[in-house]
Amino acid sequence: MKKNDLPTPCYLVDRGLIEKNLEILQGVMERTGAKILLAQKAFSMYELYPLIGSVLCGATASGLYEARLGAEEMVRPLEKQGIKCENHIFSPAYREEDFEDILKYCDHIVFNSLKQLEKFGKRAKAAGKQIGLRINPECSTQEGHAIYDPCAPGSRLGVKKAQFEEITEELSGLLDGLHFHTLCEQDSDALEQTLDAVEEKFGCYLKNMKWINFGGGHHITRDGYDIPRLESCIRRMQDKYGLQVYLEPGEAVALNAGFLITKVLETGESDLDLEGGGRLGIAILDTSAACHMPDVLEMPYRPPLQNSGFSGEKAHTYRLGGPTCLAGDILGDYSFDHELQEGERLVFEDMAIYSMVKNNTFNGMPLPVIALQEKDGECRIVKQFGYDTFKDRL
Ligand SMILES: Cc1ncc(COP(=O)(O)O)c(C=O)c1O
Structure with missing residues (x-):
């Protein structure tokens, strides 16, 4: 099927563009020995997990369902081909009723607090798991997005230095690694600054660890990202503390690798005048920001749109809205x-x-079709949703 024949609305993911991102990440792994995992929370199109898992070192999950998806769609199928992938998990708090299954699916379990470590740590250790604790280096490096800043005052995410100092010998004896996640769409200068805070506050504990996980938020595959600086951050932790470094980006794996194709349903005119003269037009699309691209409203951000300009830049300006x-x-x-x-x-x-x-x-908005574009330009529908999907959730 050709791109223009796909039904709308449609998420179209481009295999070649995913591969391009994976090549960049593979370069970082090869040059440094760091292990990079897919954070499934950003991109869970599991049709591509065999590809992603054959390049990256595995996946990380935010809870039982993502952990199961990673196990069933990446780890196990690739295991059959002799490729070993890791399956990590971090959650602010685990549910007792999920924990046995989590032990079944995951090999690395990261806890968010000393209480969680105390509650589940021994069980996880007895099951042969690698155990991590999320730390909070209290180092905010981003402006304007408090909702995405785990280091904001009052944060529930990660153990702060003052709390960590109260760890018992028994609990610290369970730990294999430390994990932090503090960045959002940032460059490696912010990582470098974060590592200063991590070393200052937690450096004395790092010597007893096997690994450190730098979390996500590294925009490694964005044009202009400073990869050599990232690599020096990785080497710094390897050389000084002998640690295995993990990174778990989500965005960087599938950045600029997908499209949302939509159709104009209706056009009209608003009651607003444009600065350069003329009226602001209105166009209603068959896709919705609220339903199909919620980050446009939550972040908020302006999604790039092909063959368009900013308001007033080209002859006809429209406010694009959902139905x-x-x-x-x-x-x-x-x-x-x-x-x-x-x-x-x-x-x-x-x-x-x-x-x-x-x-x-x-x-009752229909969910967009999910389609894949192969490298020869051919497109294939991977998933289609109908009334049942809407009804099943209610
Ligand atoms: C613990 C953790 N790891 C990884 C990620 C992935 O971040 P990103 O998609 O920005 O790379 C997130 C995002 O919120 C996260 O909370």
Whole structure:
């Protein structure tokens, strides 16, 4: 099937673009010996897990279901081909009723607090698992997105230095590694700054560990990301403390590797004048920011749209909105060289990450089709959803 024949709305993921990202990550692993895992929370299109797992060292999960998906779709199928993948998990608090299954699926279990370590640590150790503790280096390196800052005051994420100092010998004896996750779409200068805080606050404990996990938020595959600086951060922990370094990016694995194809349902005019003259047009699409790209509203951010400009940059400017009841279900103001036509297809970019994993059926909105574009340009529908998907969740 050709791209233009795909039904809309449709998430289209491009295998070649995923491979391009994986090559960059593979380079980092080869040059440094660090192990990189896929954070499934960002991208769980498991059709591509065999590819991802054949390059990366495994996956990490936020809870039992992602852990099971990683085990069933990446670890086990690749094991049959003689490829070994690791399956990690971190959750702020585990449910007692999930824990036996978590032990079944995961080999690395990271706890968020000394209480959680006390509650589950011995069981995990007895089951032969690698045990980690998430630390909070209390080092905020990002501005403007408090919701994505695990180091913000009052954070529930990770053990702070003052709490760590109260660890008993018995509990510290259970630990194989430390984990931190503090970054969001950042470059390696922020990692370097974070490592200063980690060393200052937790350096004395690092000597007793086997590994350290730098978490996610490293925008390694973005143009201009400072990879040599990342590699020197990795070597610093290896050389000084003899640690195995893990990274668990989500975004970097599927950054700029997917599209959301949508169709114009209706066009009209708003009551707003444009600065350069003329009226702001309105176009209602068959995709919804609230349902299909929730980060556009949550982050918030402006998704790139092919063949478009900023408001007023091209001749015709439209406010693009979804077909739900939510007044704020707006994808943004975009301008075009021509007047938009009913039925016309628009292609949003960078729609592989935090899109299909976060979507919902508010207003009874259908979920977008999930499709894969192969390297020869051929497209294939991987998943299609209907009324039953909507009904089954209610
Ligand atoms: C513990 C942990 N690891 C990894 C990630 C992946 O982050 P990103 O997709 O920004 O690389 C996250 C994201 O929230 C996280 O909380």
